[in-house]
Amino acid sequence: MRARFSRFSSLRNGLPASFQRLAWSNLIAQSAEQISLAAAPLVAVFMLHAGARDTGLLQTAQTLPFLIMSIPLGVFADRRSRRALMAVSEGVRALAMAGVLLLVLSHALTLPLLAVLGFVGATGTVAYSVAAPALVPALVSRDLLAAANGRVELARSVAYSAGPAVGGLLVGWIGAGWAYGCAAALSALAAALLAGLREPPRAVSAARHFMLELRDGARFVYRDALLRPMLATAVFFNVGFFTLHAVYVPYAVHRLGMSASAVGATLGAYGVGMVCGALAAPCVARRVTFGRTLTVGPFCGLAASLAMVATLIVPSFWLAAASFFLLGAGPILWTVGSTTLRQAITPAGMMGRVSALNSTATYGARPLGALLGAAISARFGMDACLVVAALGFAVQAAIIAMSPVARLARIPEGEAAALPA
Template identity: 85%
Template structure:
């Protein structure tokens, strides 16, 4: 008999969440803030300080996202074999050291684009560790019924960071210089690592270590063979390709086509986080009125609307259109992020959680350097304007995939099989 669960709810706060989870949520907020400040500062430093072109910023974006493609699976296997808390703490410490190194290079006038790319690569390891270990750790810290609330809290923290981080990064670069923006990011990462080091992770039974490829194949078969996980993975891949094709050229496009300053660019990027916060706050009302599967198609269609809005700036160069585009990219997809994470956690065996999270990160976040490389290649051959159109095509593909899949017909969170609406 298939169990029938209550209709999906999307709370962003819940007093019943454990103290250990609260500590994880705070560390997540701080780590995400560090990441967003450094990610916003990198292309601004590249363009305004090092004279980078659109091709250069595309390659820089590739370096900062390549760890998702190369490290997600190894770190996912580690997350299933070792302490997830320690994995995140060590990786966040690596990010702190990388950001502190950028500060020292700026102060000594020794920063170059290759060094900025290498240190950005190292800094992204903290983000990769979070992306594979945190979703695997959350079910150990809260009950199954509290998963939507817990994931909502994690995503609300991420939304705040995405809202404040890019704007803060742009303002810090404009006010106190690039080096000290990275210094702030390093300090935040060090604080996040300290919080993680003090988190109490419940003990768990870890199976005997097997050959790496055998464990990987087991996780891959599970994801590819599941009718719900498979289309969610494909949707996320095309979303990230489209998003990072756009991101690869946005800063030089905003400078040379839209005529924006560093601070104004930071504000438009910050609109992404503002949209995420607004989406999180509106989500409980949406969830009361919309079936679970329908909430999962809102994000992809908001992404499509965002890409078309950015394409409109080709005809009408506008700060407001650019900001609206990033706002839409944040407002809708947060429903997708929390819903898809909750769905994976609900139907994935506990001893495979790290590998499934890693495979998801490899495919989705690994699409980011592919999108960034695509942006660099298209801009070099056809110009920045063409990148906006190519990005929009990626968003068309992801919207089509999810609306045609059984995920869109889910009435509620399934237990071990799809619960489809009539």
């Protein structure tokens, strides 16, 4: 325990107070998101008697804003205050979660209403997710970017670890309403923390036509030899992850015989893996080149998908938990590294748009994966979804392994890659 505290303290040292406020807001906002995301399929299955197809469609509704809202919000983040955008977005999410609470208490909740309010809450999440990475470089110096991103991801890891377990326990012990009430209160607190953050002024270019600004951002990503394969890797990772995630709760309940608390515990293993991966990140960075560090996550994702496929032969709580642990432990290194790389080579005035394009790939692929999971489970059953998910993970591992990203010796100083001679 003392060693973990030492690592956390060393990560915190040197980071300004404004960033600390952002980091705490991020921790609380991520916790609110994870509690609501964990509660939604449990409410759908246990309260609304939803099947695999229904939970897949619910996942689609809760992730669709990442596909259709990331880019418009990214352009907005480059034009206006990123802090204000994040604060308003958390307020929107708090209202959506409070709406679910009221519907539960009045016994008026239906699956369509749950999906609509999940969509509204996810829109707030999108705005926060797009603006936060663009705000970090304005709060910390370039040499502290990796440490700052590590701190953000460690906070996210804690939220991912506790959120699903808390969500499952609240639904199982107290009821769905209180899970959403807790999420609403946390989002309101995250918004309040952001209200006191001072965002440094930045030179904002004159607003141009939306499509011209979007074109510039897309062209920058498409032409960059490092950003392009990272974007493709993120797409296939998330398609595979959410094809699996779309059917996991009904699969775990009906095929693996788990209770709501047990399902929450396996989902919580994802966050435990993230915490372990975040704590191990400094050690890995000292022993492995920057490029190799970025390959750890995709290959851990592949191993995790194979562990889940193994439950088709050996139904096991522990195999399922191990799968989610691997999905958290490896990809956290990818998230820290890819965010640092993107911030290092992207012009400040384009940060919001590039962040939005990344969010579209990272999160926008999620409704596609969820919809794919719903369609496959309806036609071929839940077992086929696990196999298709594993194929998606295999593709993303191959993409990053064959790209110049894997050969990076260190973080590039600019648009040119720091490839070994």
